[in-house]
Amino acid sequence: MTLPTQTAVQELDPVFAGMAAASFQRNGEGSELTPREQILLSLVADVCGQVFGMPYELHVRAALDNGLDADDLRELLRFIAYDSGYPAALAALERLAEIEREHGLPGPTGQGHQLNADGTGSPIPAAMRAEVHALDPGFADYMDLQSRMRADLSRISVRERAFATMTVDVLYQTLQESFRAHVGRALGAGATPAEVRAAVRATATSGMTRTWRALNVLDALLAEREELEAKQTAKAD
Template identity: 40%
Template sequence: MTQLAGADALVPLDPVFAQLAVGAGHNLWGLAHLTTREKAFVCLTADLCHPHLDLPLAMHVQMSLANGVEPESIRELYRHLAPYVGYPILVTAFQRLAELGLPEALDADPVEPVPLHGALAHAVRDLERVDPGLAAFTEDQLAQRWARPGLTVRERAIACLAVDVLYQTLGESLRLHAELARSAGATDETLRDLLRGMAEFGLPRVWAAAHALGLYPVIGRRA
């Protein structure tokens, strides 16, 4: 059974809220179409987007480690997310990881950009028509990340989809990351489970994302 590490710390804050929070956690961790690592990465991504770098981050780091996520994978997730959520918040996040006792980085090698292809290259070409300078910066940032070891493309895309949901970037960014996730093996059920799991981080955001992804049939409005 998945360990909801740190849940006992909520009881002194408010025992009823603690029960509700544990129920929400079991909703996410019980989903069948996301891997354990992906569920952990959704929580860790949400901590950056809100941001929640105190007790929630501590709980999610503890939970991730308890369920087999390697410390270096947590670091790689946060390296990947820097241009999506903003470099400044990652400075604070890495400080918090150190305070929480996460081991020092294993990878200190120079970053080697890898030329983009497929949907990522197409997105940069589209952006060139809007602003060539922005397109060049975007290409550089993407080329430094998407082919790195430590996380799969599907894991990276799911984390980016979590950012899209929480930031409500429900246009081109959402479509790009959904396409990347699908190209790496995600199915509609994977994306549905992602939204179901993210519901604990804000129902209205998830409702809007569900409509934007077109995963559900359109239901007629009541008169």
């Protein structure tokens, strides 16, 4: 594999390389996320920022070093396209294919998942569907389509998908309805509040002030959830 390493960053500017290395090391210390999760979120951040030069190549290298393959990376891009935007994900897909060709990396096997573009219904929770339908029926139909087309994804876990969409929320600062839903999805997939916090904190190297704002919102969401659970427990007793 001839993808760039951290040495390439050192050659560009030793001081910057030291700053970046210290920042990434500190942000990953004691993280409740797995190395695989951390690199997936780095790739999502690249898509959101349309960062497809050396950082993207370094992250592709790290993904391959952590056991992800070309099919996994494509599933990630297919999955986040509805939140990052299809044009942003398409640009990432094009660059990924270029990197594979330039460096002689294994490409995709052609394995995918079954689309349900012409079906009806949606895996979206009924309450959320009703809320969005009341807001705008046409948009609700679009959301249903996005959800149906991703129903059979299997290479990226539900927890990883939740963290990925949370990352999009932080970097796009969509910290209202969608962030609440994605945090709930992560917790529903078994992630602990500390792990959800770590997923938000992982975005700091892509823009610290956005992470700061997101952590404040997350604190409020977790406190609200804890209060609700306490009330439910007291009612059950």
